[in-house]
Amino acid sequence: MTRILVVDDEESICFSFNRILTDAGHYVMVANSYLNAQTLIATNEFDVALVDRILGNRNGMELVGHIVKTQPFCSTVLFSAYPSFQSASEGFRHNLFAYLTKPVKKADLCTIVEQAGRTSRKRRLTRGLEMQLFQSPKRPCQFYGIVRNAVRLMRLILPTIIELQTRIDQRWAYVLADPAQIQQVVIHLGINALQAMEESPGTLGMTLEPLRIEERSGTGKRLEPGKFMKLTVSDTGCGMDEGTRARIFTPFFSTRPGGAGAGMGLTMVRTIVENHGGALGVTSTPGKGSRFYLYLPLIEHD
Numbered sequence: 371m372t373r374i375l376v377v378d379d380e381e382s383i384c385f386s387f388n389r390i391l392t393d394a395g396h397y398v399m400v401a402n403s404y405l406n407a408q409t410l411i412a413t414n415e416f417d418v419a420l421v422d423r424i425l426g427n428r429n430g431m432e433l434v435g436h437i438v439k440t441q442p443f444c445s446t447v448l449f450s451a452y453p454s455f456q457s458a459s460e461g462f463r464h465n466l467f468a469y470l471t472k473p474v475k476k477a478d479l480c481t482i483v484e485q486a487g488r489t490s491r492k493r494r495l496t497r498g499l500e501m502q503l504f505q506s507p508k509r510p511c512q513f514y515g516i517v518r519n520a521v522r523l524m525r526l527i528l529p530t531i532i533e534l535q536t537r538i539d540q541r542w543a544y545v546l547a548d549p550a551q552i553q554q555v556v557i558h559l560g561i562n563a564l565q566a567m568e569e570s571p572g573t574l575g576m577t578l579e580p581l582r583i584e585e586r587s588g589t590g591k592r593l594e595p596g597k598f599m600k601l602t603v604s605d606t607g608c609g610m611d612e613g614t615r616a617r618i619f620t621p622f623f624s625t626r627p628g629g630a631g632a633g634m635g636l637t638m639v640r641t642i643v644e645n646h647g648g649a650l651g652v653t654s655t656p657g658k659g660s661r662f663y664l665y666l667p668l669i670e671h672d
Contacts, residue, residue, distance in 0.1 A: 372396045372487035373415065375444075377407040377433060378422040383472075387420060387479065394480050396487075404428040411437060416444045417490040418467075418483055423450035438465060443493045445486035449474055508646070510544045510671045513552075513599045517578050520556035524574075531571040532564065538578045543599055544671040547646050552666070555639050559603040559662050562635065566607030566660060575604040581665070593649050593665060601664040610654040618652065 374396050376387045384400040391398045399414065401407035404425045411419075419437050423430040434446045449470040467486045470478065517538055528534055545552075556576075563574050581600040583593055610618070618636050640650045647667050654660035 372417045372483060372490075374398045374483065374487075375407065375410060375414075375416045375419040376400045377402075377404075377420065377425065377430070379403060379424075379426050380422070383422070390476055390479060391483060394483075396483065404433055407433055408436065411440060416441060418486045419444050419446045420483075421446060421448055423448055423452075434466060443490050445490045447482060447486055508546050508548050510669060511547055511549050513543055513545045513547075513601075513666060514538055514540045514578055516547070516549050516552050517556055517576065517601060520553050520560065521576060523553075523557060524560045527561075527564075528574070529564070529569075531569070532567060533573045535573055535575045536577070538576070539580060539599075541580070543580060544669050545599060545646070545666045546669050547666065551642050552646070555642050555664065556601065556603070558635055558639050559601075559664070562662075563603055563605035563607065563660070566605045566609075568607070570607075572606040572659075573604075575602070577602040577604075580668070593667075597668040598648070598665045599668060601666075602661055603664070604659060604661040606659040609656040609658050609660055611656050615652060615654050619650075 374391055376384055376391075376398060377400075378384050378387070379402050381402060384402060388398045388400050399410055399416075401410050407421075407425075416437075419434075419441075421430045421433050421437075425433065430448060430450075434448060437444055437446055445467040446465070447468045447470060448466055449472055451472040467489060468482050470482065518540075521534070521536055521538070525534060560574060560576070567574070578599060578601050581598045583595050583598060619640050620637065643650045643664060643666070649665045651663040651665075652660060653663075
């Protein structure tokens with residue numbers, strides 16, 4: 371159930387929105403003024419806020435800014451009978467989810483609220499996962515052992531038309547890590563590569579090698595000079611153009627048809643890697659495939 375706040379100084383609008391959204395199965399609270407809305411915001415948590423641009427002698431945009439500061443997971447939707455480019459631009463600078471024009475059609479209202487509610491829930495989920503990541507215990511472990519186990523699991527799901535090529539340096543190199551999280555990262559990158567090749571014959575490559583970085587690296591998160599283990603996961607799939615490659619680490623972005631998939635996998639992968647002091651980079655050529663590069667710093671261990 372999506373928790374919705376409707377703010378409009380027109381009683382008829384509040385009544386109409388309340389009835390439509392309640393009938394759609396949502397929990398709705400209404401406010402007919404800026405001050406009433408502030409009171410509700412201070413005492414309740416909302417997933418979506420629908421705010422009129424003009425609230426008596428107050429600007430609805432002020433309320434949008436207040437919501438963004440006090441309830442960062444709430445998706446805000448502004449609506450107005452007199453929309454303007456200036457107000458739209460100002461709204462989207464406040465991370466406005468949508469801008470609707472009155473009168474709002476029932477179908478459009480329900481669709482926007484459903485989408486905004488999903489976005490709000492994803493924000494909360496992502497934040498919860500990030501908190502878990504930063505609280506996870508780490509210990510010295512051999513990176514090659516983690517990769518070896520991930521490769522073994524990947525072979526169990528590998529289609530017969532895909533060839534798995536590995537070159538794993540098995541020296542006793544240690545990283546400070548949560549082994550379960552890093553194994554999940556490796557498996558996710560492997561599955562991502564399989565999806566890029568879809569149902570076509572191809573090659574999935576995994577290479578693990580030591581690396582010394584002499585100068586600050588510009589690969590993803592900047593890496594300080596030092597010793598690292600570098601994992602390269604490659605595929606011979608469809609590849610990505612520059613526009614797609616620039617967005618793949620954006621939360622909820624998905625390259626799958628129709629938005630299939632979590633749309634947040636690579637974002638969380640990068641978060642895990644950076645939480646381990648490492649970095650994640652990618653290169654890709656349309657029609658030829660992609661390569662993901664994972665770097666984790668080595669540690670001294672007896």
